[in-house]
Amino acid sequence: MTPEEQSALLMRVSTGSWLIHALDAVARLGVPDVLGDEPRPVEEFADEVGADPDPLGRTLRALSALDFFTEGPRGHFALNEAARMLRADSPAPLRAFLSVGIERVLPLFSELEHTLRTGRPAAEKIYGMPYFEYLDSHPDADREFTRSLGRSAAAFFDTALDRMDLDGAEHFVDLGGGDGTLVEMALRRHPRLTATLLDRPAMLSAARERMRKADLTDRCTLVGGSFFTDVPTGGDVYCIARCLHNWDDDTARTLLRTVRDATPKGSRLLIVEDVVPDGPVTATAGYSDLVMMLIGGRERTLSEYEALLGDARFALAGAQPIGTVAAPRLHLVEAVPQE
Incomplete structure (x- = not known):
């Protein structure tokens, strides 16, 4: 296992508990339900879900790095296949x-x-x-x-x-x-x-x-x-x-x-x-x-x-x-x- 692979493994292990809390929080806000395939600026949809755009954007950026959501231009986010599972109408009830x-x-x-x-x-x-x-x-x-x-x-x-x-x-x-x-x-x-x-x-x-x-x-x-x-x-x-x-x-x-x-x-x-x-x-x-x-x-x-x-x-x-x-x-x- 290379140093990079070791680092990635440690990251997956250490982020498990916070990942589930972060996903739950954005799902409860309804973020996956207001996003689509095209990136939207966080300042725009933060109002729709009743969130502060700065911590919401930072959370989504971190989740994007773990393959939930996609970040386009900085501060612009869209759904990917994993994030789509968080929608209220998803057939896979991740919520x-x-x-x-x-x-x-x-x-x-x-x-x-x-x-x-x-x-x-x-x-x-x-x-x-x-x-x-x-x-x-x-x-x-x-x-x-x-x-x-x-x-x-x-x-x-x-x-x-x-x-x-x-x-x-x-x-x-x-x-x-x-x-x-x-x-x-x-x-x-x-x-x-x-x-x-x-x-x-x-x-x-x-x-x-x-x-x-x-x-x-x-x-x-x-x-x-x-x-x-x-x-x-x-x-x-x-x-x-x-x-x-x-x-x-x-x-x-x-x-x-x-x-x-x-x-x-x-x-x-x-x-x-x-x-x-x-x-x-x-x-x-x-x-x-x-x-x-x-x-x-x-x-x-x-x-x-x-x-x-x-x-x-x-x-x-x-x-x-x-x-x-x-x-x-x-x-x-x-x-x-x-x-």
């Missing part, structure tokens, strides 16, 4: 990820050493309790967490529904359904389908409002409870979307066994989850697994999912990649009950 990253993820990494020394999730040290117990006891934080996930979920739920084959299904059960994004999309696509959404009681207000606005209240039953104890019976398709990776293997195995006890013969279990390769992982997959480790979960390979399913008396029936820009490793994993 939501920045917000979650600052409020939830960075504090976790401050206690990574605790996890390395003890094997316990950093979240337990920070919040004094398991992560999802903290969300249960702080409903405002819980609702914001749900909204952030919902904003990033619609694109990959749309792709997942393309592959789910629900045409012959009668009742869809969404376990850990959050604000109801997936259920709403499924019911809109399949007019004869009914659904049950199970989630923690604190989560149901957002789902209830979503169903009301969509005029789907009569087709969706909302159940407050835990998918470790309260899995509804009577479904022919059960879905767990972006939940299993929240838990360690023992807990995920317990969850799947509870689901298996509730699933009738002939039903299907659909899992929407990231699947990491068996060999070396990408940088984003490695980072995602660290985040899950800090809250008490893990990302898994397909063979690891197959083993968990087998322990819970499910058989793996298939797996299809459904990745999007926001979730490139996402898969639809299908399983069927076994005796």
